[in-house]
Amino acid sequence: MAEVEETLKRIQTHEGVIGTIVVNAEGIPIRTTLDNSTTVQYAGLLHQLTMKARSTVRDIDPQNDLTFLRIRSKKHEIMVAPDKEYMLIVIQNPSE
Amino acid sequence: MPVTHKTLVKSKQGSNAQSQQKPLAAKTAKVVSKKKDEDDGTEIGEGGDEWMHGKTLIKPPDQLDLTEAELKEEFTRILTANNPHAPQNIVRYSFKERSYKPISSVDQLAVHFFLEGNLLHRDSDEARRQKAKQGLPDEKATVVTETEDEKLETPLQAAGGEEAGDVEEGGGEDGAHSVDSKTGKKEQKLTNQFNFSERASQTLNNPLRERGCQTEPPPRASFSATANQWEIYDVYLEEMQKQEKNKEKAKAVPKKEDDKGKKKLTLVETQSDDLTKVAKVAKIIERMVNQNTFDDIAQDFRYFEDASDEFREQEGTLLPLWKFQYDQAKRLSVTALCWNQSYKDLFAVGLGSYDFTKQGRGMLVFYSLKNSTYPEYNYPTTSGILCLDIHPDRPYLVAVGFYDGCVAVYNLKEERPEPVYKSSSKSGKHTDPVWQVRWQKDDMDNHQNFFSVSSDGRVVSWTLVKSELVFTDIIKLSLVGAVSEGPEGVPPPTMACGTSFDFHKQINYLFLVGTEEGKIHKCSKAYSSQFLETYDAHNMAVDAVKWNQFHPKVFISCSSDWTVKIWDHTIRTPVFIFDLNAAVGDVAWSPYSSTVFAAVTADGKVHVFDLGINKYEAICQQPVVAKKKTKLTHIEFNPVYPIIIVGDDRGYVTSLKLSPNLRSKPKEKKGQELPRGPEVEIAKMEKLLSLLREPENSKA
Numbered sequence: 001m002a003e004v005e006e007t008l009k010r011i012q013t014h015e016g017v018i019g020t021i022v023v024n025a026e027g028i029p030i031r032t033t034l035d036n037s038t039t040v041q042y043a044g045l046l047h048q049l050t051m052k053a054r055s056t057v058r059d060i061d062p063q064n065d066l067t068f069l070r071i072r073s074k075k076h077e078i079m080v081a082p083d084k085e086y087m088l089i090v091i092q093n094p095s096e
Numbered sequence: 097m098p099v100t101h102k103t104l105v106k107s108k109q110g111s112n113a114q115s116q117q118k119p120l121a122a123k124t125a126k127v128v129s130k131k132k133d134e135d136d137g138t139e140i141g142e143g144g145d146e147w148m149h150g151k152t153l154i155k156p157p158d159q160l161d162l163t164e165a166e167l168k169e170e171f172t173r174i175l176t177a178n179n180p181h182a183p184q185n186i187v188r189y190s191f192k193e194r195s196y197k198p199i200s201s202v203d204q205l206a207v208h209f210f211l212e213g214n215l216l217h218r219d220s221d222e223a224r225r226q227k228a229k230q231g232l233p234d235e236k237a238t239v240v241t242e243t244e245d246e247k248l249e250t251p252l253q254a255a256g257g258e259e260a261g262d263v264e265e266g267g268g269e270d271g272a273h274s275v276d277s278k279t280g281k282k283e284q285k286l287t288n289q290f291n292f293s294e295r296a297s298q299t300l301n302n303p304l305r306e307r308g309c310q311t312e313p314p315p316r317a318s319f320s321a322t323a324n325q326w327e328i329y330d331v332y333l334e335e336m337q338k339q340e341k342n343k344e345k346a347k348a349v350p351k352k353e354d355d356k357g358k359k360k361l362t363l364v365e366t367q368s369d370d371l372t373k374v375a376k377v378a379k380i381i382e383r384m385v386n387q388n389t390f391d392d393i394a395q396d397f398r399y400f401e402d403a404s405d406e407f408r409e410q411e412g413t414l415l416p417l418w419k420f421q422y423d424q425a426k427r428l429s430v431t432a433l434c435w436n437q438s439y440k441d442l443f444a445v446g447l448g449s450y451d452f453t454k455q456g457r458g459m460l461v462f463y464s465l466k467n468s469t470y471p472e473y474n475y476p477t478t479s480g481i482l483c484l485d486i487h488p489d490r491p492y493l494v495a496v497g498f499y500d501g502c503v504a505v506y507n508l509k510e511e512r513p514e515p516v517y518k519s520s521s522k523s524g525k526h527t528d529p530v531w532q533v534r535w536q537k538d539d540m541d542n543h544q545n546f547f548s549v550s551s552d553g554r555v556v557s558w559t560l561v562k563s564e565l566v567f568t569d570i571i572k573l574s575l576v577g578a579v580s581e582g583p584e585g586v587p588p589p590t591m592a593c594g595t596s597f598d599f600h601k602q603i604n605y606l607f608l609v610g611t612e613e614g615k616i617h618k619c620s621k622a623y624s625s626q627f628l629e630t631y632d633a634h635n636m637a638v639d640a641v642k643w644n645q646f647h648p649k650v651f652i653s654c655s656s657d658w659t660v661k662i663w664d665h666t667i668r669t670p671v672f673i674f675d676l677n678a679a680v681g682d683v684a685w686s687p688y689s690s691t692v693f694a695a696v697t698a699d700g701k702v703h704v705f706d707l708g709i710n711k712y713e714a715i716c717q718q719p720v721v722a723k724k725k726t727k728l729t730h731i732e733f734n735p736v737y738p739i740i741i742v743g744d745d746r747g748y749v750t751s752l753k754l755s756p757n758l759r760s761k762p763k764e765k766k767g768q769e770l771p772r773g774p775e776v777e778i779a780k781m782e783k784l785l786s787l788l789r790e791p792e793n794s795k796a
Binding site for chain 2: 003004007008010011014015016017020022055058059062063067068070077079081082083085086087088090092094
């Protein structure tokens with residue numbers, strides 16, 4: 001328990017990380033370091049995208065599964081790590 | 097009416113009279129007569145006249161003139177029952193033969209008159225129904241029905257009335273009979289037209305009551321899902337797992353108690369905070385974040401090959417990659433390094449202190465190349481760690497030797513921070529620091545076992561039996577050579593202090609032990625008191641001794657006397673000697689070539705040698721740590737990737753990439769395919785050795 005907290009804390013304080021969001025299986029954010037409206041927006045949109053990505057991967061091969069998803073944009077990089085019950089979203093400014 | 101009679105008769109007569117004539121004439125005559133009839137029908141008077149003159153034959157003007165003979169000709173006329181109006185050539189389309197077929201028989205029935213009657217047979221259904229209807233209102237029997245059998249059933253009338261009443265109350269089972277009898281009797285019932293009175297009564301109608309009840313509607317929830325191929329696959333997988341669990345439960349029925357205990361544990365876990373499930377995902381994210389931050393290093397690790405090596409003839413360089421440090425380990429020095437054989441990016445770092453005066457705690461830390469900022473596992477220990485070894489087959493078992501003489505085994509799979517096994521003073525721990533541990537192959541009972549060597553002069557074998565460490569002294573190192581008596585006649589210590597050892601890669605029982613006195617002993621597991629061979633290796637303690645990974649005869653040793661020596665174990669003098677100008681902390685053979693090895697010195701430099709290229713000098717000498725005060729203590733090659741990790745006495749571990757020159761393979765001759773594999777390496781080494789042996793032989 002404490003280990004997880006520590007890990008999340010380390011991620012949050014890592015260089016370049018703008019925000020972290022923990023989302024549950026229904027797409028509801030349970031933990032965040034950003035403001036409410038942004039969080040809700042990110043959670044909703046990324047949840048759908050992750051579901052779609054996962055569906056795609058599994059349709060091609062049902063034994064496969066999505067490990068993580070990275071979206072690199074002009075301004076920053078959004079990383080999503082999905083799990084059976086939870087999903088972690090991290091927005092980072094890559095060091096370039 | 098009489099007129100019509102006449103005309104009819106007349107027409108008949110006319111037709112009869114003229115029936116003997118030709119049919120055509122007859123027809124025309126008929127027609128004419130019919131016309132006449134029509135005329136006659138209107139004029140009564142003329143009709144009468146003609147009837148009077150009936151005897152004289154009147155010839156119509158257009159009558160055919162026929163001869164007498166022709167007139168007397170008899171024509172037979174057959175009266176048939178055929179309908180003259182019926183069509184004679186009806187055709188019907190036959191689908192079977194796909195053509196029109198004439199129908200053989202045509203219906204000859206001609207209906208002239210049709211009248212529907214309203215009589216019913218008394219036994220038919222309709223009649224019975226009607227009788228039943230009539231039979232019910234029995235008290236109202238004044239309805240006069242045209243009955244015929246009045247006389248017969250009069251005495252039964254009274255009885256009939258009563259019976260009818262009874263039957264009414266009773267029910268409708270005998271309805272048919274009673275109805276019949278009723279109707280029969282009713283028909284005979286005479287009603288007095290003068291003082292007949294009918295009495296009727298109505299039974300009580302049961303009051304109608306409506307009763308209803310309403311239940312609560314069942315709770316409804318809307319449900320939606322998708323049916324993809326992978327969802328179906330998931331369901332099947334779950335089913336299979338359930339089945340397997342059931343099988344296991346069936347097998348493990350006698351172990352009920354353990355299961356119950358486990359169940360309790362699992363229950364408690366689920367009640368705890370849900371964040372524990374985020375652990376795995378958080379780890380992945382942390383690695384991703386780190387990868388982003390150290391993106392260039394990751395790229396270098398993978399893809400960078402120093403191009404300038406082409407221009408440096410024989411020299412190579414080391415490219416610094418990640419640097420691993422842990423906050424809590426700052427004041428400790430790296431005392432042991434070991435790569436994990438199964439997970440090629442995981443390595444273990446043992447932290448402690450070499451300083452005799454500054455002995456404190458220690459730490460066992462595991463790092464992965466994927467995350468350089470934080471260790472994967474870390475175990476704090478009470479005493480400084482001096483050596484460690486990861487089991488080659490079971491990558492979760494780690495054997496550790498401590499400064500206080502204990503040995504311990506950690507199981508990485510378990511959550512607790514204490515070791516799984518730990519030796520204590522009762523169970524034969526060393527009395528001096530343990531300098532080296534090595535896992536061995538499982539013994540006959542499939543127990544894991546490892547060896548340890550310590551300054552107290554004992555080489556001990558430890559076996560993991562269930563939950564205990566069982567020790568066996570393998571050999572006791574005794575001092576070889578002149579033993580001088582101490583100043584006061586105290587017998588000098590007879591035990592040598594072992595500082596390092598290594599087992600032969602192929603020959604299981606053969607191993608080397610380096611001692612503090614600078615000697616290397618070749619020993620066998622079978623002989624517990626005798627050495628097979630002793631080499632006068634160094635002037636100071638032998639810090640490391642390692643067998644060559646390919647060639648079965650060669651081993652290397654290093655010492656704080658600034659030298660690195662390579663030996664052939666059949667020869668008592670070293671084959672190569674290298675002086676590195678500083679105390680050598682550690683030396684390691686490379687896993688990809690039999691002639692490449694690296695050494696680290698106390699002045700912060702890494703020396704890489706390739707005997708195949710240069711027999712006398714290092715092909716790379718590079719300072720790796722920033723401040724010259726830092727001493728490098730250990731070095732290890734990664735079994736797969738071209739990187740080395742170097743530990744120093746400040747607790748840092750630096751990873752470096754070997755440039756291409758340092759990992760050169762022998763050049764291919766044109767047209768010839770180079771055989772790859774250990775044989776090549778052995779051959780290479782052998783060639784080198786033979787070069788050296790020849791001058792010796794020649795000398796001898």
